[in-house]
Amino acid sequence: MAKQFDAFTEDHRAFVAEQHIFFVATSAPGAHHNLSPKGMDSLRILGPNRLIWLNLTGSGNETAAHLALDPRMTVMWCSFGTRPLILRAYGTAKTLHRDDWALAQHFPETPGARQIFDMEVSLVQTSCGYAVPTFEGAQERPVLRSWAEGKGPEGLRTYWDTRNRQSIDGLPTGIEANL
Template sequence: MAKQFDSIEAPHKRFIEDQHIYFVGSAAREGRVNVSPKGMDSLRIMGPNRIVWLNLTGSGNETAGHLRDVNRMTLMWCSFTTRPLILRCYGTAETVHPRDAGWDDLYALFDDHAGARQIYDMTVDLVQTSCGYAVPFFDNPRERDTLTKWSDDKGADGIAAYWEEKNRSTIDGADTGLFE
């Protein structure tokens, strides 16, 4: 049932843009594998083999730490509505921090967000679709504003303090590169 493609084709792009949630998978050579749900307006398809996504401040920062060791990444979308489908993009990714030269151009693709932490620039080398027949239906998807309110309330100094306390290293102790 699975089909593989060398790049993101037009139907894949439409499917991705229709989804309200996506999942990011990453792992270092040692330690835990991380899978994290993402939402909001935080992802852009830049071409048939390139995706960028804005990472907002959260409770952990696993992806950043993992990519410092092994730069592989998987993104996954699944339909919770009428069309059963799972789509995965496999590839490698680079972390772009606000201090990096490419940040301004990439960040301009997104709405401003007080909790913006990194942007991941992914090169896709394989797209795979599968049936999704066992994925349940979910109705009434809508954005939560909790993270935006939390980030706005913290402000720049509060976000920096939070990064220092909670986002400096992965749960396995790897440095996430936030403070270089």
């Protein structure tokens, strides 16, 4: 049932554009694997083998820490609508901090934006998704945006400094580049 592709097709891009959530997986030697759900208007496919996503402030910063040691990343979308489909993109990524922020032009101004991950996609795979349940009414939560706006730029820098410098395994995240 699974099909593999060297690059995103137009059908893949249309499917991604319809999804309200995606998942990002990374790992580093000796570290816990990390799998995070992501949302908001924070992902762009820039070409057949390239995607970027805007990383927003959260309780951790595992992806940045992992990519510093192992650039492998998997991004997954799964349909919760009537079309059963799972789409995965495999590749390598790098972390871009605010001193290298040119790609931010692809996203709306978003309070709490802390990094951009730039991924070179080497393999795209689809699978059936027949066992994934359907859901209705997906909508964006306003909580993160409100929280980040309330913190303001200085409050966010303080939060990054005190909460986002290390992964749960004590690995450096590189967030000091934004301080």
